Amino acid sequence: GAGVSQSPSNKVTEKGKDVELRCDPISGHTALYWYRQSLGQGLEFLIYFQGNSAPDKSGLPSDRFSAERTGGSVSTLTIQRTQQEDSAVYLCASSLGTGVNQPQHFGDGTRLSIL
């Protein structure tokens, strides 16, 4: 497709389970971001991939969170041993270029609910 694609769109799981969220960026976009948005709140930065550089993981809230980007394209955000406070919408965005001076294009997000 032409836009950023995220899957699944909704995920409900039990506390303690692991979850994987997927992001397909726009073809050719070298930068990829993950954000977390709790209900009615702002965009909390999680992690940033830029080309082949080491990712900026400074926003990951705990060691239960990890992300990878294979082949410079698809990215997976993994949350281990989920907790109720992990419930939120997880947004992925991609942008063109090697710097931060390009507009970000967002996916529709994955709404994660931890029971």
Next chain:
Amino acid sequence: GENVEQHPSTLSVQEGDSAVIKCTYSDSASNYFPWYKQELGKRPQLIIDIRSNVGEKKDQRIAVTLNKTAKHFSLHITETQPEDSAVYFCAGGSDKIIFGKGTRLHILP
């Protein structure tokens, strides 16, 4: 670390009036400042952006101003309409983009 502050958190204006949202940033190396609009239940979408080599940019009813010396930038919406009701986010940064906490804009009939 890098920080972007946004004010106000909530703003109500009468339809037809102007709305102004202000942001400040801490990273003096920042040179790109986008604004995003997020309607309820939808993805954020870019509405306007400005780079540090200009002080003002306008697109129809929307304008953004940048003061690099003071490290602040503002979004101006004129002749507001009901469809302008949404949450607006400013952003900036040098090695990664950081978002402000958002402004919920209500357009009153």
